[in-house]
Amino acid sequence: MSSGVRKRSRELLRAELAKAAADYIADVGLENTTVADIAGEIGVSRATFHRYFHSKEDAIVAAVRATRISAADCVRTADASTGDSVWATVRRAFDPVVDAINADAAALRKRAHLIESAAPVRARLASLNDVEREELTSALLDWVPDVLQAQAVAGATVLAFELAWTVWSTDENADFGPALDRAFEAITAVATLRLDPL
Numbered sequence: 001m002s003s004g005v006r007k008r009s010r011e012l013l014r015a016e017l018a019k020a021a022a023d024y025i026a027d028v029g030l031e032n033t034t035v036a037d038i039a040g041e042i043g044v045s046r047a048t049f050h051r052y053f054h055s056k057e058d059a060i061v062a063a064v065r066a067t068r069i070s071a072a073d074c075v076r077t078a079d080a081s082t083g084d085s086v087w088a089t090v091r092r093a094f095d096p097v098v099d100a101i102n103a104d105a106a107a108l109r110k111r112a113h114l115i116e117s118a119a120p121v122r123a124r125l126a127s128l129n130d131v132e133r134e135e136l137t138s139a140l141l142d143w144v145p146d147v148l149q150a151q152a153v154a155g156a157t158v159l160a161f162e163l164a165w166t167v168w169s170t171d172e173n174a175d176f177g178p179a180l181d182r183a184f185e186a187i188t189a190v191a192t193l194r195l196d197p198l
Contacts, residue, residue: 015066022063026110112169
């Protein structure tokens with residue numbers, strides 16, 4: 001087996017273990033379980049768990065990374081039509097993300113509640129958003145030649161996702177698509193909002 005195949009196999013196993021661990025932790029609570037409990041639940045030894053993850057929090061972050069769809073990749077593969085607004089095209093580009101979230105809604109909502117209750121995990125995931133903004137800015141430069149404008153669109157897009165995620169994760173009956181639409185529309189509306197005279 002080549003080193004590349006071994007590395008890929010290890011990455012796949014790590015992703016599967018991370019998702020199983022995160023699902024279990026979401027069910028029982030981060031503070032209510034130990035590494036030994038998690039390892040036993042997902043069918044590995046503590047030594048194997050620590051070979052892939054430094055901590056319980058590390059496993060949760062790894063699960064998020066494993067299931068996250070690259071925003072930059074969505075933009076690069078989007079069907080962009082001349083004359084359409086960049087903002088509307090960006091929203092359409094994320095239809096695959098919407099489908100993926102809705103397909104695994106129950107597990108992702110549990111994970112969202114877990115992350116909200118774990119400050120160290122939230123802090124680490126915040127750095128992922130910074131990376132995502134940078135990657136998205138780079139991808140948007142194919143559509144928006146001005147760097148500052150591309151950064152603005154990327155920042156607004158990440159914000160829209162955060163707003164939609166917050167609404168969606170707290171409403172068991174919500175569909176992520178309409179939640180994301182409302183977030184995009186809210187940001188659009190604010191850009192043209194006029195102050196009423198006092």
